[in-house]
Amino acid sequence: MPTAAARRAVPEIAIPARLAFERVSLSFAAHAAINDVSISVNAGEILCLLGPSGCGKTTLLRIAAGIETQDAGRVVIDGEEVAGATRTLPPEARGVGLVFQDYALFPHLTILDNVRFGLRGRPAAEAARMARTALERVRLGHYAGHYPHHLSGGEQQRVALARALVPGPRVLLMDEPFSGLDRRLRDKVRDETIAVLGEAGITAVVVTHDPEEAMRIGDRIALMRKGRLVQLGAPEELYRHPVDIEAARFFSELNEVAGRVEGGLVVSVLGRVPAPARLKDGDEVVVAARPHDMRLSSAGIGTPGRVVSRRYLGEVDRIEVAVAGLAAPLEVRSVEIGRFSVGDSLFIDVPPERLHIFPDGMRAGTTP
Template identity: 70%
Template sequence: MPTAAAEIRHDRPPRLAYERVSHSFTGLAAVDDVSLSVESGEILCLLGPSGCGKTTLLRIAAGIERQKAGRVVIDGEEVAGPNRMLPPEARGIGLVFQDYALFPHLTILDNVRFGLAGRPAGPATETAMRALERVRLAHYAKSYPHNLSGGEQQRVALARALAPEPRVLLLDEPFSGLDRRLRDQVRDDTLAVLRENGATAIVVTHDPEEAMRIGDRIALMRKGRLVQLGTPGALYRRPVDLKAARFFSEINELPARVVAGRVVCALGDLPAPASLAEGASAVVAVRPHDVRIAAAGGLPALVRRHRFLGEVDYLLVEIAGFDHPIEIRAPAGAGCAEGDTIRVEIAADACHIFKGEPA
């Protein structure tokens, strides 16, 4: 008689789907009618600020939380929903927590072997050692967590999650506790391991750069709802609204109005999108690196602040007729100083136009 876990295992990484999933705590919506799929072998990043529902979605897929409505489906079979509720251990899902959750009194080998409870001791040890070899930590098998760095502990947690050979791997802010230099290295190592294993994976993060570096696609969350889903390039270049544009990078926001089919702002005018009616207020959003210093033409701008940031120069400039200064990130060696007047320009295709926000 096959076990429940065996029923959802196939020869390829599975497709995981949330179908109209909602959940709440004490009456407050944590996840609100989310439908989302993670394709076979795909790495999907759940991105958004704290409290937007990312971790709750992860816990629902893992079976730690039971949603109030909707279904979680793996390869077409319901694992959580009104008709079926598989226990966590029967789902073939591995989970890596933000704090690693290692047992301080167990050796590194025993920490990894803990995820193989129920298997004979010999095969479990062999499997745990293979998992440690995958993350290049087999030489620490007899050590304890306190002997390892934060990055090494994170890799042990990854090895423990990989040891049972899960077909879906969930990682909850796995790099947030590491300093920046270590975070970059551990993130790259983790991504390499995920690619080598070919598992379907969901990674939770609040860092848009991290999401773009890791994810095949990104699901942007806000207040429990799915705001936008797509490739990193699509979300960055075509944000669905002003808040999405703000989330991915610093932007200059220029108030504008639609006049005769054009969006008119302090830096000129642009074709109005069909969604904006004549006379409507609008916001033109421009990223600092898309404001360029012009050799000729453009608009005059007074440099109020100049800072060298290594690969770029940061400029804060004032433009006549605009109430707020404009930020520019120009290639290093821009050749200007505070007090200089320069000329700036913006390519039309670098601008994002949104409906004006209420005052």
């Protein structure tokens, strides 16, 4: 990552800023799109706003950009209030760059002119030099004289990134920037984008509905639901220690079984494990396990079951195991390709640290 001194020496790169949302709320008619959200984004950090459609993540991004105005709370960049009760700066005065989901390139302008569009007011020669430098940074300098329709979707995304970076924003905001790309191209463009952001050392907020993408991109993830911040932390923290069962479900499929706390232990068909401190004897709970955290063996300890289906998925076998007392089979993702077949009797074991235990506010098998 470039040093602060190096960034000051290059006019196209700004010093990364700290962005803070402080108790921000916004309603449309009777619907609370954002409800009392507070998030701080560290300088040089990539934060992913993650959640399903309609959870408020794009609205929060638009508030930071100045496209929407909140009803309450404020937005602060490096200690300066840019939107709040005392002042509201226009978008162009905030030092914020924005990459839209559809890239918003001008079809009648060349790639070079698209990039230098954000440099209006600068001398023509200087704007052209800065635009070319930005295109070189995303490895598209040879396309300067082409038009957007000549480029692939991934290349257009990189042009949009160059255009957002060329004025030297303090914060970069990206709204579902990879959603329009097919899966194979998405991985490549995503990795290239992360590399560019790292080179620029810029603070970035990226909106996505894809949990795998959020884990690949974000230094931290802010999980949102129905306008509220549900959980904020490093990707591993959200995945390994989800705050509730809906958060756990959002990151992957789950096997969910009913359990009960007895003598300080959670008892279920998946065995007996120490109960979390917040639970007391007699509490009904949901015990959840991800399919790839479940281990299968032909003999040994664990829960007995019988294979009722097997599907080869390339890197794993998807195996469904019927267990006595459960209405639906458990799903297991096994790397031991071809070891188990339909009709086999076996045992299921889950490491205690891989079990997720929640108060039974939702019955096992319900959907969020």
